[in-house]
């Protein structure tokens with residue numbers, strides 16, 4: 567009975583398909599697919615303004631450079647003023663058409679955030695919520711309390727507060743795009759990474775909820791989550807121990823900061839009706855494992 571019904575449906579579909587094809591010779595299966603269009607579907611970012619936290623190094627710095635190339639005006643935030651100033655001069659020499667404001671601010675410091683608010687630094691078209699860090703590889707039993715505080719204060723509390731200020735502005739304006747930096751650690755944990763992973767899981771949960779709040783306000787929200795990227799991340803994690811930091815990347819063809827910047831740019835340049843919701847970007851040589859099993863020795 568079931569199989570004869572299937573045959574009937576199949577025959578019926580084939581009949582309609584044949585009738586459609588025979589109906590007119592101008593029918594095209596490809597005409598709505600834009601594959602032959604010479605015009606790009608990507609939107610222009612020129613003259614938009616982006617706030618980038620963690621702009622003095624790594625992924626944040628690379629993103630600033632790629633945004634400047636697109637003609638995006640920049641508000642760059644990080645703690646190291648001299649680095650920001652030098653980067654600003656170098657960017658302006660290469661991309662003289664953009665404007666760049668730099669703010670030496672610690673995003674965990676209330677007074678610094680207040681100063682950013684007074685400068686309207688959160689009134690932007692694009693927010694790259696990137697500043698973040700890991701500290702140590704200690705197991706939970708040996709965690710250092712100040713490391714817990716610093717990771718949670720930076721990756722969670724500050725990142726959420728900043729997103730909140732920007733979200734308010736964008737929701738009122740009914741436009742904008744917030745890109746939060748997650749991590750492979752937003753999806754998978756590893757031993758010695760408890761607090762860092764917890765902060766990045768939190769960023770992912772926060773981003774999901776924010777997206778649920780913004781989908782009807784014409785504000786796009788994306789989570790870009792890299793695997794291992796060669797930056798100062800490990801130098802910071804191992805508190806300046808260059809040898810330990812370099813060992814992390816030894817023998818690995820890591821992602822480079824520009825790889826993530828290009829993905830962020832792609833996320834931003836998709837047409838307005840397209841949101842790259844969660845993007846997990848891995849180096850080819852890294853694959854996640856979901857669990858490990860302890861086997862008793864015989």
Ligand SMILES: NC(=O)c1ccc[n+]([C@@H]2O[C@H](COP(=O)([O-])OP(=O)(O)OC[C@H]3O[C@@H](n4cnc5c(N)ncnc54)[C@H](OP(=O)(O)O)[C@@H]3O)[C@@H](O)[C@H]2O)c1
Nearest residue numbers: 620622623624625644645646672673698749795797798799
């Ligand atoms: N590298 C990776 O393998 C990897 C993988 C997945 C996700 N991520 C994420 O990507 C983001 C960027 O990391 P990265 O690899 O580019 O690290 P990075 O090279 O160490 O850069 C971190 C940036 O954050 C800034 N920053 C840190 N704490 C800050 C604070 N309290 N206030 C203001 N700025 C602060 C630093 O600038 P100052 O020191 O000048 O303040 C620096 O510009 C982080 O959220 C990280 O969790 C990295």
